[in-house]
Amino acid sequence: xxxxxxxxxxxxxxxxxxxxxxxxxxxxxxxxxxxxxxxxxxxxxxxxxxxxxxxxxxxxxxxxxxxxxxxxxxxxxxxxxxxxxxxxxxxxxxxxxxxxxxxxxxxxxxxxxxxxxxxxxxxxxxxxxxxxxxxxxxxxxxxxxxxxxxxxxxxxxxxxxxxxxxxxxxxxxxxxxxxxxxxxxxxxxxxxxxxxxxxxxxxxxxxxxxxxxxxxxxxxxxxxxxxxxxxxxxxxxxxxxxxxxxxxxxx
Numbered sequence: 001x002x003x004x005x006x007x008x009x010x011x012x013x014x015x016x017x018x019x020x021x022x023x024x025x026x027x028x029x030x031x032x033x034x035x036x037x038x039x040x041x042x043x044x045x046x047x048x049x050x051x052x053x054x055x056x057x058x059x060x061x062x063x064x065x066x067x068x069x070x071x072x073x074x075x076x077x078x079x080x081x082x083x084x085x086x087x088x089x090x091x092x093x094x095x096x097x098x099x100x101x102x103x104x105x106x107x108x109x110x111x112x113x114x115x116x117x118x119x120x121x122x123x124x125x126x127x128x129x130x131x132x133x134x135x136x137x138x139x140x141x142x143x144x145x146x147x148x149x150x151x152x153x154x155x156x157x158x159x160x161x162x163x164x165x166x167x168x169x170x171x172x173x174x175x176x177x178x179x180x181x182x183x184x185x186x187x188x189x190x191x192x193x194x195x196x197x198x199x200x201x202x203x204x205x206x207x208x209x210x211x212x213x214x215x216x217x218x219x220x221x222x223x224x225x226x227x228x229x230x231x232x233x234x235x236x237x238x239x240x241x242x243x244x245x246x247x248x249x250x251x
Contacts, residue, residue: 007239007240007241008218008219008220008238008239008240010219010220010238010239011220013041013044013070014044015044016198017198017220017221017222018044018219018220018221018222018238019044019045019163019201019222019223019224020042020043020044020223020226020231020234020235021044021045021046021047021165021201021222021223021224021225021226022035022043022044022045022046022047022226022227022228022231023046023047023049023170023205023224023225023226023227023228024046024047024048024049024052024062024228025049025052025170025227026049026052026056027062027228028058028062029058029061029062029065031228032062032065032066032069033065035228035231036069036071038231038232039231039232039235040069040071042231042232042234042235043071043231044071044072045071045072045073045074045103046066046071046072046073046074047073047074047075047076047105047224048062048073048074048075048076049076049170050076050078050079051076051078051079051082052076053075053076053079054079059099063099063100063101067100072102072103073101073103074101074103074104074105074132075096075101075104075105076105077105077106077107077109077132077134078107078110079092080092080104080105080106080107081107081108081109081110081111081113084111084113084121085111089121093125093128096129097128101129102129102130103129103130103131103132104125104129104130104131104132105131105132105133105134105165106118106121106122106125106131106132106133106134106161107133107134107165107167108134109134109136109137109138109139109167110138110139115152115155118133118156119155119156119159120159122156122159122160122161123159123160125160126159126160126161126162127160130162131160131161131162132161132162132163132164132165132201133156133159133161133164133165134164134165134166134167135149135152135153135156135164135165135166135167136149136166136167136168136174136175136176137167137174137175138167138169138174138175139174140173140174140179146186146187146190146191147190147194149166149187149190149191150190150191150193150194150195153166153191153194153195153200154194154195157195157199162199163199163200163201163222164195164199164200164201165200165201165203165224166191166200166201166202166203167203168202168203168204168205168209168225169203169205169225170205170225170227171205172203172204172205172206172209172225175203176188176202176203176204176209177209181206181208181209183209183212183213188202188213188216192216192217197217197221197222198220198222200222201222201223201224202221202222202223202224203223203224203225204223204224204225204226205225205226205227205230207230207233207237207244210223210226210234210237211237211244211245214237214238214245214248215245215248219238219239219240220238
């Protein structure tokens with residue numbers, strides 16, 4: 001931290017708040033090392049997007065590098081959804097243990113999953129993993145009332161989720177946001193009123209979305225779906241080192 005500027009406090013890792021949840025869409029091992037060299041202290045967890053863990057040729061070596069850098073990894077919720085659809089959840093659990101992965105994401109943004117079954121799965125996995133659950137659909141045509149978001153989030157936290165991810169996709173055009181990327185402010189305010197925002201991760205792939213959430217909740221808001229090459233940019237926004245947040249980030 002700067003010896004001469006008054007900047008927002010940032011807790012050391014592992015953090016419970018102020019998380020930067022990074023989306024790895026297919027990094028090489030060299031790119032992992034480059035990310036850590038530039039902004040490793042700001043990376044709290046990395047998600048191997050979608051089903052890339054099953055398609056990439058460097059899974060083992062990449063997991064080894066993230067582990068060596070002390071950065072936990074979670075696989076994309078799409079894999080969990082496919083395991084649910086094919087009734088392969090226990091096989092997925094065994095594979096995660098083989099890989100040494102201790103986080104898991106439970107989502108239903110693509111498949112239809114009864115709420116009771118989702119809650120039971122969260123509770124089952126929470127006995128062995130740190131669970132991220134995700135609320136919100138990947139289908140822009142499916143708009144859920146804000147009170148239903150709050151009910152689902154609260155129920156999934158009660159079931160054992162460590163953090164609940166509010167859906168936006170990597171495009172930032174669904175869930176929390178309208179098709180043009182504008183935040184659904186009423187929805188976000190309802191979530192903030194109904195649940196502890198420190199238990200939330202708000203997906204915010206676009207800079208303007210990050211700025212909005214930092215201004216709304218302060219520098220220690222948890223943000224997700226951050227591109228690797230945007231991690232340092234986000235950290236400067238958190239610290240008020242960019243004009244967008246220089247005078248507005250809570251210190």
